[in-house]
Amino acid sequence: MMNQDGQFGQYGGSYIPEILFNSQQELLKAYRDAMSDPSFISEVKDQLQHYSGRPTPLTYCNRLSAAIGGAQIYLKREDLNHSGAHKMNNVIGQGLLAKRMGKRRVIAETGAGQHGIASALVSARLGLDCTIYMGAHDIERQYPNVFWMKQLGATVIPVEEGSATLKDALDEALRDWSSNYADTYYLIGTSCGCAPYPEMVSGFQSVIGEEVKEQAQQQFGSAPDKIYACVGGGSNACGIFLPFLNDDVELVGVEAGGRSDSPGDHAMRFNTDQARFGIAQGFATKFLQDEQGQLQPTHSISAGLDYVGVSPILANLEEQGKVRMTQARDTEVLQAFQQLASNEGIIAALESSHAIAAGLREAADMDPSQKIVINVSGRGDKDIFNIAKALRDEPFNDFIQSYLAQENS
């Protein structure tokens, strides 16, 4: 799928400052080396199983399927990974690679904070120093994750520049890498960035789809008809999609539709003319940008889906018609979140709730003999403040007020 230059069709590649050239080449070589070393692969497998808790279940949703009255709904439970999200699959792989390369320090960017937590956890486990770049705006939205990163011994650096969200955290991490490449490994959290990151991250995430393949056969004797995954940078989507590329399965990516189609109100890189081919942050993909090529601010109710670009792998697959892209709006996402929670006792992340929203919407028009799999990329505990705020939950508000009053008295 990827050519010699790390390109997927016109997307991907490596467009980095000259100062990073050697480090990028070193990484490329170390990655290829590691992937052809059976002992490395089995070490990754071992950590996935005994540290993260894989395989994660494929859960049939009886009550939800009945409530929707269409296709049978199955959920892939990445929320049950250690740290509560699919991010762990990638961080274990890259963490072990960093160690193998003899690096003593890891840097990472994070949006929602899930990748930051996973990086901090694995760094602690492997004995690596860890620095996390996080947009100041995201820190406000996801403080509980910051709290845990610090408890795990990581240094969290707020990024005030630009829109103070994920793209700016990525820029800062690239700058850090440019100054400290000798002893530092840059652990990217999604399948974006210069080669080999998109391929590598998707590769480590493909364990999701490989498990679904086996579990679907075991549980209902065929491949699913459709698979849904939310798309921020695209790592959980690539992870669940890639093993099904040659099968008769419709693969549906769900972007953040946000509040409206207006510029700055969403993070859609496909179903909008506000996004175009561009080259930034080390790679070529579809970016939300203005006519001058400036990357634009985005919005989503979930901090993990508001990235301005998207995986070059998905951009290429969409162009080839192998993946279909749709979107879910903030309000629909909250409804889907509640519907899943009340029908099945599963608290999904707001990111994952995008996939659930689109899955439920489309399942309703399908036949009850059909089966869909929705990837629950993470759990929603981290979103408690945002969800309570969006639902205007008064008792939660009262609780916070009285908690603060007690603290201050």
Added chain:
Amino acid sequence: MSDLTQYIRQQRSTKSLLLMTHVIYGYPTINDSLAMMRLLLDQGVEILEVQFPFSDPVADGPAITHACHQALADKPQLEKCISDISKLASEYPQSRVLLMSYLNPVMQSGPPKLATLMQKGISGIIVPDIAVEQQQLISPLTDAGIEPIWIITPDTQPDRLNTICKQASGMLYCVSRAGVTGESTDKNQALGKYLNRIGQHTELPLGVGFGISTAEDIQALLGHADIAIIGSAFLNAYNQNGLKGVHTKLAELKQAIT
């Protein structure tokens, strides 16, 4: 020999080091940035490097990044930037003007169109997120005689150094981590060695940038480089003391040369 190389050679025949100063178009406003460019050109700066701001300038440090983001508030247009600085170039034929930006703004405006515009007075282009292997992306510019200025770092390996030097024209931009304030003597020696190593691969003029801010930094370059490239130091001077600050800083650096 290209016009830029010839110009640098000629200037160097009477000066031990030339100055290349970096200004961000649109910071703090378009007019103010043009005023700063004029001041530098009035004072005889040999090469003016104008950065067209980009939202995600990954090769820039905090001062320039912040200035780029501020500059973007006025929604600067690359074509207007080029026409503004081409005009300056024609007013100051005794100096040379270069454009610096990132790949995305350049690609979105389109190299063929930019080539036509830039031909009127702009000598070269610096794009830090493009590698020499990807030069076809900007070939309409280079075909039009605008020099692509390639970057070399202390980590550039010998075979790659060779490749870059073979492709290069105009001048080379040598990033120096050794050029910052308070350098110890052996780091300066390392800088000399590094520049001599590059000199073995090319006859082109060498510009050295990255953290050059004081008279001592300038002195450390004498005899090793042709051009001192200064960005953040002028930006900081401007932020502290406006045009007066820039004037003072420039005088201080020039004094170190003679």
